[in-house]
Every structure is written in structure tokens, then in C-alpha cells.
Amino acid sequence: MSSRVDELINSLMKYSHLIGGVIDIEWVRLIESIQTKIIDDIRGEAGSYDSLLSFINNLESTGKLYELIESIAREIGEEVPDPKIALTGALAGDLNIQGSKPAIIALQAIARAYAEIKLSSGPVIEPSAICPICGAKSETMYKRGNNYYMVCHFCSYTWLQSENKPTCPYCGNQSEITLGIVSDKTMRIALIKCWECGSTWRIILDESIKAPLILLPLIAMAAEKFRNVIREIEKESGYSHYSLE
Ligand SMILES: [Zn+2]
Ligand SMILES: [Zn+2]
Numbered sequence: 001m002s003s004r005v006d007e008l009i010n011s012l013m014k015y016s017h018l019i020g021g022v023i024d025i026e027w028v029r030l031i032e033s034i035q036t037k038i039i040d041d042i043r044g045e046a047g048s049y050d051s052l053l054s055f056i057n058n059l060e061s062t063g064k065l066y067e068l069i070e071s072i073a074r075e076i077g078e079e080v081p082d083p084k085i086a087l088t089g090a091l092a093g094d095l096n097i098q099g100s101k102p103a104i105i106a107l108q109a110i111a112r113a114y115a116e117i118k119l120s121s122g123p124v125i126e127p128s129a130i131c132p133i134c135g136a137k138s139e140t141m142y143k144r145g146n147n148y149y150m151v152c153h154f155c156s157y158t159w160l161q162s163e164n165k166p167t168c169p170y171c172g173n174q175s176e177i178t179l180g181i182v183s184d185k186t187m188r189i190a191l192i193k194c195w196e197c198g199s200t201w202r203i204i205l206d207e208s209i210k211a212p213l214i215l216l217p218l219i220a221m222a223a224e225k226f227r228n229v230i231r232e233i234e235k236e237s238g239y240s241h242y243s244l245e
Contacts, residue, residue: 004212005032011211018189018209018222031105034075038068038109039116046117052133052155055114056107060087065106072102111155112214119157123149126159129169129201133157140217141166141192142204156213171197180233182226189219191226200230 009029016023042059049055059065066083073080080086080099089097090104111134118133129138131152138150141161148166151158161167166181167174173196181203183190188206193199202220211219 002033002036004036005029008032008212008215011215012218015209015211015215015219018219020222020225030076034072034105035109035112038106039113042110043113043117046114049114052111052114056110059110065110068106068109069099069103072105073099076102076105078102108154115152115155115157123159126150127161127167127169127172129161131155131157132159138169138217139201140204140220141169141201142209142216142220144207148203151213151216153217156216158213166192166203168192168194168197168199169201170194170199173197180230182229182233183223184226189222191223191230193230200227 009025009032012023012025012028046055049058056065059068065087069083069086070080078099078101080102083099083103085097086099086103087107089095089100090107094100095104115133124132126132129150130136131138131150131154134152134155134157136152136154138152140151140153142149142151143166146164147160148162149158150161150169161169162174165174165176166179168179171194173179173194175196178195180193180195181190182193183205186206188204188209190203190205192201192203202217202223204216204220209219
């Protein structure tokens with residue numbers, strides 16, 4: 001097994017107490033080993049494209065993407081009657097189309113390879129929650145020193161969202177009065193609510209939590225236990241009336 005898969009599984013076990021719930025370790029191991037093989041195989045090509053979309057389009061036009069979908073399907077034991085239809089389903093986020101699951105796994109591996117190449121020149125500054133690489137909306141922030149980074153749930157690209165203090169990645173609100181950070185006394189992981197736009201997102205405050213980027217959104221899910229606290233605050237203060245939602 002590659003060291004990359006080992007690292008992911010070790011981190012997953014290390015932080016599973018924070019995440020809670022049941023994690024299917026064997027499934028994660030299988031998907032990570034499938035994606036690691038693909039990432040190693042295509043990373044070299046990724047650098048020659050100026051967008052993820054053009055990289056995907058090229059892999060599709062050469063037929064490579066369809067081969068990947070079919071080989072993933074064999075490894076996870078799924079049928080793909082038509083990889084083209086499967087890909088269309090995956091791009092539309094329609095999991096009911098047969099084969100869309102292996103197609104999503106393939107697309108994610110391609111996006112991760114592309115994100116890794118882009119990250120090798122350092123993270124960009126991007127004040128929003130929208131991943132500059134794949135366009136997915138992130139709900140996960142983490143802190144390093146005075147910097148606040150977002151990480152993409154799909155391709156695990158990471159970008160510098162704000163400095164010195166967290167700001168709302170959805171509306172840009174910087175006011176400490178209308179940004180509520182809710183955590184427990186350990187302050188390891190928190191939920192932030194912006195009462196300007198009504199958004200919430202999760203933040204990993206504890207910098208000793210070190211895991212592969214792809215795992216950070218899962219670890220940050222631990223903040224969901226504070227959602228009821230936010231509801232209580234809103235009930236008592238009437239704050240939710242300020243929400244623009
Ligand atoms: Zn992304
Ligand atoms: Zn906001």
C-alpha cells in the first residue's frame with residue numbers, strides 16, 4: 001500500500017473520535033488507493049492545462065476518462081452500461097444514473113491531481129468560499145498562525161481566505177459583532193455563524209490537528225454538534241431577525 005493511503009487511514013483513525021459516527025475505513029482505503037493510482041498517473045499532464053475543465057475535456061476526447069470510469073467500476077463492483085451517460089450523470093450530480101458513482105470518483109481524482117499541481121506554487125488569496133479550481137462551495141475553514149484558509153470538499157485545493165481574523169467567505173462580513181464563533185472549552189473545532197447573510201461554516205482552530213487536506217472537511221464536521229447552540233443564541237437574542245435569508 002502506498003504511503004499516501006497509509007497517511008490518510010492513520011489520520012482518519014487518529015481523529016475518528018472527533019468525527020463521531022461510523023466511518024467505513026475499508027471503503028475509504030479502497031477509494032483512496034484507486035484515486036492515488038490515477039493521481040500518480042495523470043499528475044504530470046495536469047500542469048499543461050490552464051483550467052481543470054480543459055484538462056477534463058482533453059481526457060474525455062482521448063477516451064482516457066471513459067477507461068478510468070470503467071476500471072473504477074470494476075474495482076468497486078459496479079456496472080457501467082455507458083460511461084458517456086455515467087459521466088453526464090456525474091457532472092449533473094445525479095447519483096441515480098447507473099455508473100455515476102465511478103464517474104464521480106474519476107472526476108474527483110482528476111480534480112485532485114490538478115489541484116495538487118496548482119498548489120505546488122503556493123496557495124492563492126481568494127476571499128470567497130468558492131473553490132478557484134473546481135467551483136465547489138466549501139464550508140470548511142482552518143487556521144494557521146494568523147491566516148484563515150478554506151479547503152475544497154471535492155478537490156482538496158486550499159486557499160487563503162482571510163488574515164488576522166476570520167471573515168465571512170459568503171458575504172465578506174468582518175464585523176466581530178455579527179460573526180458568532182461557537183465551540184466548547186477546548187476550542188479545537190468551532191461553528192461560525194454570520195448574522196449578516198445567515199451562512200454558517202466550520203472551522204478547525206486547533207493547529208495541532210494535522211491531516212491530509214482531503215480529510216479536513218470530514219474532521220470539521222465535528223463542529224455540527226454546536227449547531228443547536230447557535231439556535232439557542234438566536235432564540236434568546238432575536239439575532240436571526242437580522243438574517244437576510
Ligand atoms: Zn475544488
Ligand atoms: Zn456572511
